[in-house]
Structures are given as C-alpha cells and as structure tokens.
Amino acid sequence: MSLTYEEAVRLFRQGDFTAILTRSTRAISALRGLEPRLRVIVAHALALAGELDDARQLAKLDQYERSTPLIRSKAESVLALVLWREADMDGALHHFHAAVRLAHESTAADQIAWAH
Numbered sequence: 001m002s003l004t005y006e007e008a009v010r011l012f013r014q015g016d017f018t019a020i021l022t023r024s025t026r027a028i029s030a031l032r033g034l035e036p037r038l039r040v041i042v043a044h045a046l047a048l049a050g051e052l053d054d055a056r057q058l059a060k061l062d063q064y065e066r067s068t069p070l071i072r073s074k075a076e077s078v079l080a081l082v083l084w085r086e087a088d089m090d091g092a093l094h095h096f097h098a099a100v101r102l103a104h105e106s107t108a109a110d111q112i113a114w115a116h
Helices: 005-014 017-023 028-032 036-048 052-061 069-085 089-106 109-115
Strands: none
Touching (some): 005 036, 017 036, 028 052, 036 069, 069 109
8 A cells, every 4th residue: 555645644743653664665766756745754754763864865855946945844854853863963953954944935834843
C-alpha cells in the first residue's frame, strides 16, 4: 500500500514516524520521485528515525528556489535536524535560520511553529 500525503500528515501529527517509513518505499530512488510535500514529510521521519543520509538526500531535493517557501522551509528544517544530530551546530543553526525565514515567507502558522 502506498502512502498518501494526507495519511503521512495524519501519521506525522500522531508522532507515528515508524508507520510513515513502513508505508513508504525504502528505496531512495523511489522516494526521490514522490511529490515534494510528501517527500519532505518522509525526509523528516527519516531524520527522526536516525536515517540521516537518506533524510539529507531527500531534503536537498527541495531546498532550492524551484520549491515553494513552505516546502523549502520544511527541507531546511530537516537539514538542520540532520546536522544537529551529527553535532554540526554551526551548520544546523544556518539551516534553522533559513527554515524560520522561509516559514514566515510561506505564512503557514504550523510551519512557523515547527521552524521555531
């Protein structure tokens, strides 16, 4: 069964990151093909589960200007989390600041809160 965006949001809000990862494919090449709004949720779940390399690869796909500010903010948050878990505090801080700036640009209240 494939994971829909709506299901991923519900599972993420419940804190069921394992279910997100179980219901999505584990092949990084397939994950790259997900729609951006779903891909950043899976990337976030990967980071929280300690799959830092896969999380970084996915988040980097949506960190650039072709993505919306909301998606970019989420990608920056994932990259910050990955770097924080790798004890790169300077790098993490840089990405956290970018996530906050982009969240405010997106005007999405929940992402503004997450980024902060």
